[in-house]
Structure formats: structure tokens, C-alpha cells
């Protein structure tokens with residue numbers, strides 16, 4: 255092996271530890287010891303994606319699904335019963351991914367657990383090495399496969415964000431009881447600029463940031479006009495100085511699916527122009543990926559946008575290709591377990 | 601009732617004035633009443649608050665009243681009981697994700713707040729609700745709190 259490569263390996267090992275699952279040292283000014291926070295604070299344009307948690311108790315399946323993204327994403331969101339469907343828990347998915355060295359984002363929804371369960375899980379996640387959390391309200395139980403379940407909603411996404419901040423910064427539970435060790439989490443929340451009350455969505459963003467959201471991931475963006483207006487106001491209000499904003503991008507496989515999604519998936523806004531483009535295309539799947547690539551490129555050029563959150567449900571195998579074609583990483587290769595060449599002492 | 605509730609939001613400015621005018625009177629009266637009767641009249645007072653606020657706002661008697669900060673649209677009518685703004689599922693026509701026949705309470709709230717003098721209060725963060733207060737009177741709570749304050 256060449257001299258240079260060995261140098262890199264030594265540097266990697268110093269920076270990242272020899273075991274990919276080991277925590278990194280926490281840099282000054284950082285709230286977590288995670289890699290995702292490092293990428294954003296370094297001013298790099300970040301790419302995140304979503305893993306579909308398996309309907310299985312098999313950890314290998316989680317790793318297999320995550321490996322599709324190797325070298326293309328900076329963090330992987332583990333959904334928490336998204337669409338109110340039952341799957342492997344987001345905490346477990348995050349623990350498995352963390353051990354392998356990935357940077358997962360623990361999605362926490364308010365639908366299924368009250369403040370006692372959520373605070374306990376948050377400590378547990380941090381104990382297992384998880385560095386990032388994303389606070390969500392959660393979908394309605396009626397949207398899922400257990401519509402007869404009891405919706406909890408003890409907290410909402412903003413009081414949840416506040417709760418995580420109290421755990422981390424004040425080292426106590428909401429009750430006031432002290433923690434021996436606070437969870438070092440990079441705290442995020444979500445926004446949807448594309449649905450009513452559209453004019454007030456930026457106020458909602460401000461509220462989330464005030465509550466403690468250090469980064470934001472948005473719902474799918476298929477409408478650049480609405481997004482540009484939203485971002486312009488966010489920049490004017492100084493919000494992009496206080497929080498990293500990642501905008502959602504999606505891959506539509508066909509006009510039919512796109513129409514179905516906008517009718518049936520809450521919060522998804524797809525303009526007619528996009529549907530027409532898919533309808534008129536010879537190869538709609540390829541066109542869907544092209545649309546996604548173009549939107550990612552436009553997002554990169556939009557002031558105040560710090561990254562994209564690529565949601566490619568059932569299209570996960572295309573994530574690498576889309577990210578590559580979009581060029582948003584500027585040739586950067588996000589860290590992934592197999593990129594770590596530990597050849598010390600050889 | 602949904603129609604009355606919508607009327608209250610549409611006339612949020614008037615309701616705000618009415619509230620600012622009537623509320624001190626109610627509190628003064630209640631302070632006097634509780635001084636004389638202690639807790640004996642709590643039940644009818646709670647029933648009166650539930651009846652009046654129920655009629656005007658579909659009040660759910662959460663005991664943590666936030667109407668003045670939510671454009672006179674009661675957040676406890678949100679199927680997810682969100683108290684800090686709308687979820688991401690609001691329909692394109694402003695109707696609720698969960699109950700398509702109802703306007704999203706937060707679309708109504710922002711609309712109501714836009715007409716209120718103290719409308720900016722909608723931007724402040726509400727702490728998580730104290731579920732022990734469910735079914736109790738916010739009026740009595742305020743009357744008794746003020747009493748201990750003095």
C-alpha cells in the first residue's frame with residue numbers, strides 16, 4: 255500500500271477511533287460527538303436519507319439496507335412508526351447502525367409514547383451511542399395498520415424539542431430530577447413549508463428553532479416557488495443563522511404514484527407540472543429520478559439551505575446514483591464504515 | 601358546536617375585547633364567592649365555565665386555557681392535541697388531516713390571531729399540558745392564584 259494511503263488510515267483512526275462504533279471526540283462548540291453535526295458545522299452541504307425499518311427482528315437486514323447508501327449520505331434517519339405503521343423501532347435501528355459506525359438520526363414521534371417513555375428512550379439512545387434526534391408530531395393512527403390504537407400525543411413536536419434540550423442542557427428530567435450524565439444529542443425538528451397556513455409556516459420554523467432545534471429536515475419539496483419564498487423569509491428573519499435547514503427531496507416512480515401520494519399521504523404537495531412531466535415521459539422512472547436530481551441542484555443554489563434530505567421509499571437502490579448525478583456533494587465522499595481502512599501496524 | 605366555534609374565531613378581535621372586559625369581572629366575583637363559600641360552589645362554577653366555553657369554543661376543559669394565545673381557536677380540538685402550531689399534514693384546502701370535515705384548528709388559530717391586538721402571543725411556546733388539570737376550571741385556578749398573589 256502506498257505511503258499516502260497509510261497516512262490517511264492513521265489520520266482516520268486518530269480521528270475516528272479504531273472501532274467504527276466508538277464515539278468521536280466532541281469538538282468545541284459542538285453539542286454532540288456525532289459526525290453529522292461535524293459536517294454541518296464545517297459548512298459542508300449535507301445529504302441525509304431515510305432507512306425503511308424492516309418488519310423483522312433481523313439486525314443484518316438493517317445493515318444491508320443501510321449499506322445501499324455507503325459513501326453518499328452523511329446521516330440516516332430511522333423512522334418511528336412512520337405512516338402509523340408498525341416496524342422495527344427507531345431506537346433499535348439506530349443502535350444497530352451506530353455500532354456499525356453509521357450516523358443515524360433517531361426520529362421520535364409523539365404519537366405512541368408519553369413524556370415518561372420518551373425521556374427514558376432518549377437516555378437509552380444516547381447510552382447506545384446515538385448522537386442525533388429528530389422531534390416530530392407523528393402521523394394520525396388512522397393512517398396506519400392499527401387504526402384501533404390509542405393515540406398518545408402527550409407532547410407535541412415543540413414541547414418534545416424543549417424536553418430534549420432540558421435533558422441535555424440542564425441535565426434533568428422535566429420533573430426536575432437530576433441526571434448523572436446528560437444525553438449529548440444534536441437536536442432537530444421537521445417543517446412542512448408546502449401546506450397551509452403557508453404564510454405562517456416560517457413562524458412555525460422560528461418557534462421550533464426557539465424551542466431548541468439545531469437542524470431542520472423538511473417534508474418533500476416538489477415546488478421550488480413556494481420553497482424559495484419560504485427560504486427568503488427564513489433568511490430575512492435570521493433563522494438560517496441559528497439552525498441548519500435541510501430540505502426534503504423525493505423520487506417519484508410514476509404519475510400514478512405521484513397522484514396517489516398527493517391524495518393519500520398527508521402533507522405531500524406535488525404541483526400539476528411535475529405530474530405532467532411524469533405523464534409525458536417515455537421512461538417515467540428515469541424522469542422521476544431526473545426531477546429529483548434537478549430539485550437537489552436547485553436546493554444547493556438556494557440561499558440558506560444547508561443540505562438535502564433524500565427520501566426514496568422503495569427506490570433506495572437509486573440513492574447513490576441520484577446523489578452522484580446531482581453533484582451536490584462537490585466530490586466529497588461522506589464517511590461510511592467500509593471507507594475506514596484500518597491498517598495500523600501493517 | 602363547530603359553527604359557533606368558527607364564529608368565535610372569525611370574531612376573534614371582538615372575543616378578545618369581550619374576554620378582557622368580562623374576565624376581570626368574573627375573577628373578582630369568583631374571588632368573592634370562593635371567600636364566602638370555599639370550595640362548595642366549585643361544581644356549578646366548573647359547569648358554568650364548561651357550558652359557556654363549550655358553546656363558544658368547543659372547550660375541552662383541559663384546565664390549561666390557551667385561547668388568548670391561539671386566536672380563540674381551542675387547540676384541544678386538534679385530534680393530535682397539538683398546542684404549538686399545526687402538524688405537517690394539513691390539507692391543501694386548510695382542512696384537518698385527521699378529520700377532513702373540520703378546518704385545521706391551527707389554520708383557524710393563525711387566522712384568528714391575525715385580527716387580535718395580542719395576536720403575536722401565538723408565537724410564544726406553550727409548555728406541555730398538565731394532564732392533572734383536565735376537567736378543572738381555569739377561572740377558579742386564576743381566581744385562587746391571584747388571591748394568593750395579593
Ligand code: SF4
Nearest residue numbers: 678687696697704705
Ligand atoms: S391538521 Fe390541524 S387540526 Fe388536524 S391534526 Fe394537524 S394540526 Fe391538528
